[in-house]
Amino acid sequence: MCAALFILWGGVNLADYILKMENITKTYPGVKALDNVNLQVERGTIHALVGENGAGKSTLMKVLSGIIPYGDYTGSIIYNDKECHFKNIHDSERLGIVIIHQELALVPELTIAENMFLGNERADKLGVIDWTKTHKQATDNLKKVGLKESSNTLIKDIGTGKQQLVEIAKALSKNVKLLILDEPTSSLNEADSKMLLDMLISFKKEGMTSIIITHKLNEVSYCADNITVLRDGTTIETIDNSSHTVDEERIIKGMVGRELTDRYPKRERKTNGDIVFEVKNWNVFHPIYDDKKVVNNVSFKVRRGEVVGFSGLQGAGRTELMMSLFGNSYGSNIFGEEYIKGEKVKLKSARDAINHGLAYVTEDRKNNGLILSDTISWNTVMAKIRKVADKYGIVVDTNKQDEAAEYYVKRMKTRTPSIYQNTGNLSGGNQQKVLLGKWMFTEPEVFILDEPTRGIDVGAKYEIYTIINEMVEDGKAVIMVSSELPELLGMCDRIYVMNEGNMVTEFDAKDATQEKIMSAILASDNKIDVKEEVK
Amino acid sequence: MNVKSFVKKYTMTIALVIVFIFFTFLTGGRLVYAQNISNLLLQQSYVLVMACGMLLCILTGGNVDLSIGSTLCLSGALSAKLLSNGASVPVAILASLGVAAVIGVIQGYLIGYIHIPPFICTLAGMFLYRGFARVILDSKTISISNDGFLKLFTSYITIPGIDTSGHCLSALFVGIIIAFMFTFIAMINKMKRAKAGLAHSSNPVLLFRCVIIDVLIIAYTYKLSQYKGIPVMILWILLVVCVFAFITAMTVFGRYFYAVGGNEKATKLSGIDPRNVYFWAYFIMSLLAGFSGLLVAARIGSVDGNMGNSYEMDAIASCFIGGASAYGGSGTIPGVMIGALLLGVINQGMSIYGLSDQWQYVVKGLVLLIAVVFDVVSNKKTGKS
Numbered sequence: 028m029c030a031a032l033f034i035l036w037g038g039v040n041l042a043d044y045i046l047k048m049e050n051i052t053k054t055y056p057g058v059k060a061l062d063n064v065n066l067q068v069e070r071g072t073i074h075a076l077v078g079e080n081g082a083g084k085s086t087l088m089k090v091l092s093g094i095i096p097y098g099d100y101t102g103s104i105i106y107n108d109k110e111c112h113f114k115n116i117h118d119s120e121r122l123g124i125v126i127i128h129q130e131l132a133l134v135p136e137l138t139i140a141e142n143m144f145l146g147n148e149r150a151d152k153l154g155v156i157d158w159t160k161t162h163k164q165a166t167d168n169l170k171k172v173g174l175k176e177s178s179n180t181l182i183k184d185i186g187t188g189k190q191q192l193v194e195i196a197k198a199l200s201k202n203v204k205l206l207i208l209d210e211p212t213s214s215l216n217e218a219d220s221k222m223l224l225d226m227l228i229s230f231k232k233e234g235m236t237s238i239i240i241t242h243k244l245n246e247v248s249y250c251a252d253n254i255t256v257l258r259d260g261t262t263i264e265t266i267d268n269s270s271h272t273v274d275e276e277r278i279i280k281g282m283v284g285r286e287l288t289d290r291y292p293k294r295e296r297k298t299n300g301d302i303v304f305e306v307k308n309w310n311v312f313h314p315i316y317d318d319k320k321v322v323n324n325v326s327f328k329v330r331r332g333e334v335v336g337f338s339g340l341q342g343a344g345r346t347e348l349m350m351s352l353f354g355n356s357y358g359s360n361i362f363g364e365e366y367i368k369g370e371k372v373k374l375k376s377a378r379d380a381i382n383h384g385l386a387y388v389t390e391d392r393k394n395n396g397l398i399l400s401d402t403i404s405w406n407t408v409m410a411k412i413r414k415v416a417d418k419y420g421i422v423v424d425t426n427k428q429d430e431a432a433e434y435y436v437k438r439m440k441t442r443t444p445s446i447y448q449n450t451g452n453l454s455g456g457n458q459q460k461v462l463l464g465k466w467m468f469t470e471p472e473v474f475i476l477d478e479p480t481r482g483i484d485v486g487a488k489y490e491i492y493t494i495i496n497e498m499v500e501d502g503k504a505v506i507m508v509s510s511e512l513p514e515l516l517g518m519c520d521r522i523y524v525m526n527e528g529n530m531v532t533e534f535d536a537k538d539a540t541q542e543k544i545m546s547a548i549l550a551s552d553n554k555i556d557v558k559e560e561v562k
Numbered sequence: 563m564n565v566k567s568f569v570k571k572y573t574m575t576i577a578l579v580i581v582f583i584f585f586t587f588l589t590g591g592r593l594v595y596a597q598n599i600s601n602l603l604l605q606q607s608y609v610l611v612m613a614c615g616m617l618l619c620i621l622t623g624g625n626v627d628l629s630i631g632s633t634l635c636l637s638g639a640l641s642a643k644l645l646s647n648g649a650s651v652p653v654a655i656l657a658s659l660g661v662a663a664v665i666g667v668i669q670g671y672l673i674g675y676i677h678i679p680p681f682i683c684t685l686a687g688m689f690l691y692r693g694f695a696r697v698i699l700d701s702k703t704i705s706i707s708n709d710g711f712l713k714l715f716t717s718y719i720t721i722p723g724i725d726t727s728g729h730c731l732s733a734l735f736v737g738i739i740i741a742f743m744f745t746f747i748a749m750i751n752k753m754k755r756a757k758a759g760l761a762h763s764s765n766p767v768l769l770f771r772c773v774i775i776d777v778l779i780i781a782y783t784y785k786l787s788q789y790k791g792i793p794v795m796i797l798w799i800l801l802v803v804c805v806f807a808f809i810t811a812m813t814v815f816g817r818y819f820y821a822v823g824g825n826e827k828a829t830k831l832s833g834i835d836p837r838n839v840y841f842w843a844y845f846i847m848s849l850l851a852g853f854s855g856l857l858v859a860a861r862i863g864s865v866d867g868n869m870g871n872s873y874e875m876d877a878i879a880s881c882f883i884g885g886a887s888a889y890g891g892s893g894t895i896p897g898v899m900i901g902a903l904l905l906g907v908i909n910q911g912m913s914i915y916g917l918s919d920q921w922q923y924v925v926k927g928l929v930l931l932i933a934v935v936f937d938v939v940s941n942k943k944t945g946k947s
Contacts, residue, residue, distance in 0.1 A: 356831060378833035387831060395831055398824030400891050409821055410832040412814050422812050429760045445761065465832075 044105075045070040045205060045236050051090055051102035060086045061100070062260045068205070068238060068253075073231055075251035075268075076240045078282055079484035083260040084240045088207050092126040093119040106205075123204030127194045129213060129482070135183035140165035142182055143197045168196040172226060188219035188341065195226070206230075206237045212246060213482045216341035216510050217545075224250045242484060244275040245513075256281035283486055291517030292489065294496040298520055300331030302369065303504045304385075304473045309363030311344075311351040311528075317359045321347045323528045325363075329473065329504045334495060336519035336536070337508040338544050344528035345508045346390060349475045353387040354380035368472070381410060384472035388462055390481060390508070392455075396462045399451030403443060403461050404432040406450050411469040435464030440490060456487025463494060474498055475506045480514065492518060512541045526551045570940060574885060574900045574933070581904060585911030592914050593907075596788035603796055604861065606906035608634065608854040608870075610799050612877040613884075613898045614806040615847035620881050621810075621819040622843050623826070623890035625680040629669065629687030630851035630877065634870035636695040637662050637855025641711070642704040642865040651710045655856060662852020665691065666845035674840035684844075688874075696867040705864035715798065715860035718790040730791030737783025741776035748772055795857060802850065807895040819843060823890025879926065880905055883933040904929065 046068040053061040061083045068074045076084050089095045091104060093113030104111050106122060113119045116126075133142045140162050149160045165178035172192045176185060182193065191211055198206055208227075212220035220243070227237050228250055241247060247254055247268075254266040256278065263281045266273055279290075311322035322344045329335045337345045350357035352365060354374040365372050367383050374380045380387070389395040397406050408428050413420040415427040432446040439460040443453060450461055459479065466474065476495070480488045495518065499505055509515050515522050515536075522539050524531040524547050531551040534543065569576065586593045593599075603610070612630055619627050637658040644654040669687060672678045706712065721732045748768060755762040763771075786792055810816040821829040822839045830836055854873075859865050884901025886893025905926060912922050 353831070354833075376833065376835065377831055378835070381833045389828075389831060394825070395827045398821060398828060398891065400887075400889075401820065401824050405817070405820070409817070409829070409834075412817060416814050420814060423814055423817060425812075426754055426758050426760060429755075430758055433760070447761070 043070045044068060045107060046091075047105040048087070048091065049103050049105065051087065051100055051104075053086055053090060053095060053100040060260055061090070063102070064257065064260065064262050066255055066262065067265070068236060070236055071231060071234050072252040073227055073237045073239060073250050075247040075254045076238055076257065077242075077244070077247060077254060077278060078257035078263075079486055082257040082282070082484075084257055085209060086260075087257070088126060088209060088238070088240065091119065092116055092124060092207065094126075120201055123202055124207070125198040125201050125203040125205070126207040127191075127198060127209065127211065129210040131187075131190050131194055133182045133190055133193060136181065138179050138181055139169065139176060139185075139193055139196075140178035142193060143168060143178075143200050145197075147201065164200065165196075168199050169193075171199055172196045173222075186341070187214045188216075188223075191215065191219075191223060192226075195223075204236065206235060207240075208237065209240045210242065210482060211239065212241065212243060217512070218340055220246065242482065243511075244278050247278060248273045248275060254278060258282060258284060279485055282484075290485070290489065291514075292493045292496055294499065296520055297332040297499075298330065300333060300502075300504075302328050303331045303367065304329040304506075305366040305369075306352060307364040307366075309348065309352070309365070310361065311347055311358035312360040314357065314359050321358065321528050322351065325525070325528075325530045327523050327530065327533075329506055331502050331504055332499050333521065334499055334505045334507055334519045336515035336522040337506065337525060338510075338512065338515055338522055338548075339525035339531075340548060341510070342527070343525040343548075345525055346477055347528075348525070349387060349477055349506070349508060352380075353377060353385055353475065356380075356387070381469050381471070384470075385475065386410075386466035386469055386471035386473070387475045388466050388477060388479060390478035392458050392462050397450045397458060397465075400449060402432075402447045403436065403441070403450055403453075404429050404446040406461055407432040407435055407446075407465050407468055410465055414468070431468060432464075435461075435468060438467075439464050439494060454483075456483035456490075459483055459487070459491060460494075463491065467498075471503070473504045473506065475508070477508045478510065479507065480509070480511070488514075512544060515544075516541070524548060524551075573936065574883065574897065574904065578900055578904045578907065581911070582907050585907060585915070589911060589914045593911055594785070596785045598910065598914065599782065599785040600789045600793065602903075602906055602910055603799060604793055605910060606902055607795055607799055607857045607861065608873055609876045609880055609902045609905065610899065611802050611850050611854045611857065612847075612873065613880040613902050614802055614895060615843075615850040616874075616877040616881050617806070617810070617886055617893055617895060617898050618819050618843040619680065619847055620878075620886045620888075621823045621890055621893055622840055623823045624888045625673075625843075625890070626874070626878050627669070627680065627684045627844060627847045627851075628874050629665070629684040629691060630847060630854075631870040631873040631875075632688045632691035632695065633662055633665055633848055633851035634855040634858060634873055635865070635867070636665075636691045636698070637852040638859035638865040638869055639695040639698045639704070639855075639867075641856060642706050642859055643698050645706055645708045645711055646704055651708060651714065654708075654711065658856060659849065659852050662848050662855070663845070665852075666848030669848060670841035670844040673844050674837040680840075680844070692867070695869075699865065699867050701867055703864050703866040706859060712860050712863065713794075715795055715857055717794050719792045719794060719797075720790075725791055730787040730789075733783045733787035733792045734780070736792060737780045737786075740783075741779045744779070745772045745776060795861070798857065802853070803895060803899060810895055815842075820891055823887075823892075825891075876902075876905060879930045882937075883930055885933075885937060887937070888934065901933075 044067050048064065048066040051061050051064045064083065064087055066087065078084050086095070090100050093115050096114045097112035104113070106124070111122070134145065143165050144161055148156050149164065150156045162178045169176065169178060172195050174189060174192050174196065176189065182190060211223060215223065224246055227239070231237065239251065248271060252269050254268050254273065256263040256266070266278065305328040307326045309322060309325045310320065313319040313321050325348055339345050347357050351361050354377040355361055356377050365374065372383055374383060393399060408415050408431055412423060415431060416423050429446060436443060436446055441457050441460040441464070443457060450458055453461065480491055495505055507515065507519060516539060519536045522534045522536055522544065524534065524544055526548050529551065532547050616627060619625050640661055641654040641658045644657055665687065669683055672683050673680050719732065720730060724731045752762050752768055810819065818834050818839045821832070821834055822836045826836050855870070858869060880902035881893060881898050882888060883904055884893065884898035886898065908925055908929065909922060912925065
């Protein structure tokens with residue numbers, strides 16, 4: 028409930044601020060998460076909030092939305108010129124402040140309409156739901172975000188990109204005035220991301236204000252009017268970006284407090300190693316709809332000492348390709364040839380793949396990578412636990428296990444109080460390091476890294492790139508699947524481009540540019556369309 | 563270690579001590595009579611054994627096996643029937659364990675490979691096996707008179723010369739030896755860890771823990787020596803408990819159960835087949851239920867169609883009281899044993915005090931509820947929901 032406390036602001040500042048957060052301080056036992064943070068958001072703008080993981084962005088937004096209630100922090104929130112004391116998320120939503128979290132809060136088994144009005148049902152006094160009204164309003168809101176899906180569609184039947192749009196439609200149904208998006212594009216490909224940002228820009232023209240938290244600096248400079256940089260719980264600066272020309276290096280300087288002269292560590296390129304991994308005519312069908320082909324006749328090869336990139340839009344079949352190569356961990360009716368060190372192999376299970384020197388580092392570390400409820404120590408060894416067991420492979424030597432974990436924590440510079448910390452308590456970047464350590468522990472020849480830097484901050488990214496360089500200098504081969512083109516261009520020797528399950532083309536990284544890759548994808552789209560018409 | 567984290571870590575142990583002292587006073591000291599102390603574990607034999615298997619099932623993701631009470635009955639019924647028809651002891655035991663193993667293979671296969679939800683699969687088993695048991699018993703009670711069978715499970719170890727009834731020194735000696743060995747192993751392990759430069763408990767903490775456990779072991783065996791000596795059944799229980807404590811804490815195989823419960827998808831991508839893990843959990847569970855059937859049949863001396871009714875609930879309750887996570891992925895055998903003992907002390911304390919059956923149910927229910935609520939709430943505080 029907003030206390031009826033009115034504060035008159037002197038006419039010093041001519042800008043019309045919808046929100047002013049002043050001297051916000053929030054302490055957790057032992058840590059000052061926010062230290063006198065100030066944030067001023069102009070009405071009708073897009074305001075970006077950037078900073079490394081742990082800089083306090085999410086905490087600040089929790090304060091604003093009432094998840095951290097009034098009294099648990101100090102400082103004041105002035106919204107529409109009124110000081111507000113939000114006790115919970117309902118208080119802030121009533122005034123039109125809606126937050127969309129990074130992990131979408133949708134129920135997969137319910138329809139779009141049911142999700143949209145969850146907790147906010149269109150019902151009469153007795154709680155009987157008016158379904159006509161529900162679906163009518165849901166359809167209207169879907170139109171506003173450009174979704175053509177029926178409001179009766181189940182959430183699980185639409186992709187992540189569209190789910191993100193449903194979240195926004197849900198926010199619209201709450202009569203949103205100030206929309207907060209926490210990493211809205213972290214699981215979207217470039218095309219979907221751009222669509223989402225353009226939508227925010229069009230909402231802005233209608234007068235809506237948004238705050239966007241993101242790690243993707245190109246998006247920041249594309250859509251944000253103002254950029255506030257947080258570092259270690261304090262406000263560093265607010266950069267004016269009304270001309271949308273701010274330099275990414277300029278933002279990074281504020282985030283890390285130093286200039287990263289090169290965002291990608293240097294490595295001596297070697298392209299003459301022997302071929303350590305080769306795939307010929309690989310085909311994969313969808314695990315449930317087994318007449319749907321997700322990977323079509325793909326061939327590629329990887330040399331020792333090489334970083335090979337895989338580019339493509341969401342749904343290009345890259346993850347499906349890699350997981351099916353990793354001991355048939357995805358898909359059905361898989362056929363094709365797989366060679367490791369020149370020897371043809373038939374990998375029947377993940378265990379097989381590991382034993383043959385493959386490592387697959389998943390794109391989804393929380394669900395498919397780590398046991399969040401267990402320690403770093405156990406996570407580190409679990410993919411090859413026999414390495415720390417006795418010679419019969421039966422009894423685990425916990426001392427050896429802990430030594431291995433200590434080694435990888437040190438090697439990866441994982442920031443943790445101890446190896447007995449549960450991985451669920453670590454930040455995204457540190458979780459990713461534990462995950463990489465887990466797979467380095469299996470001593471593979473070929474690393475398949477699927478989105479290795481998704482959702483982690485600039486500093487941690489740099490450290491992971493350094494680790495990747497160390498791997499290839501060690502004579503390993505690295506396959507890097509990534510949706511971030513600059514990262515592929517900065518890190519890889521060669522880049523394969525995939526689209527709709529097909530291998531489109533291959534670039535030498537020296538010749539490749541973002542434009543060339545995107546136009547290759549788009550050109551292949553047309554080809555595929557033509558093919559289908561012929562059918 | 564400060565007081566708060568100590569209390570949090572050893573909550574159930576502390577609860578056990580408090581409950582034990584409480585009932586000792588309530589029963590005017592009768593709870594600590596040698597005979598009652600000796601019976602405490604024997605009465606709980608089936609819970610202690612089956613809770614080991616149940617922990618494996620629960621580790622895989624909070625799943626339980628509801629059929630074990632019926633499996634226990636079927637196993638006991640088969641042995642009783644065969645023995646009464648003049649079969650030899652090994653034949654009866656092997657037949658019972660064999661049937662339990664077949665049940666385990668079927669349930670393990672259905673749950674692991676066909677992905678039948680464990681709750682439903684074992685619920686069906688619960689009806690099915692009790693039905694079979696009653697068919698075998700022909701709805702009658704069969705008593706067991708085979709001395710060899712009874713002796714194998716219910717006799718006491720006495721060494722002629724040093725043991726007389728009421729003064730079985732051999733029990734005390736065994737206790738002292740076990741206590742010494744425990745301390746020795748703990749010291750060795752600590753030295754190993756220190757040498758490798760890993761985190762280890764400080765000397766006073768280690769010493770304190772060893773002294774407490776040593777005193778308990780010696781006190782317990784002293785009580786046993788005052789009654790009839792070491793019961794053979796305790797050796798069976800100890801064997802099962804030690805084997806499973808070892809498997810879960812120390813072996814590659816044991817770790818797989820924790821991995822599957824913690825994150826099944828990640829486990830699969832780490833090269834561990836979750837289907838096998840489910841299979842083994844339910845196979846082992848059924849086998850242990852079959853073994854418990856022998857223990858209970860021998861202890862009661864007869865088998866009827868209601869034997870083992872709701873025993874599965876005691877095993878499940880022990881696991882959850884002992885700190886196993888209702889979502890899978892965490893829990894230890896020592897913890898589960900504490901849980902089972904807590905239930906045992908409450909049961910026995912109340913029977914000695916003279917409280918009727920219905921109140922025992924009320925108290926059991928409350929203890930289980932409090933334990934789980936406490937677990938969930940304290941986990942929420944540390945943020946690992």
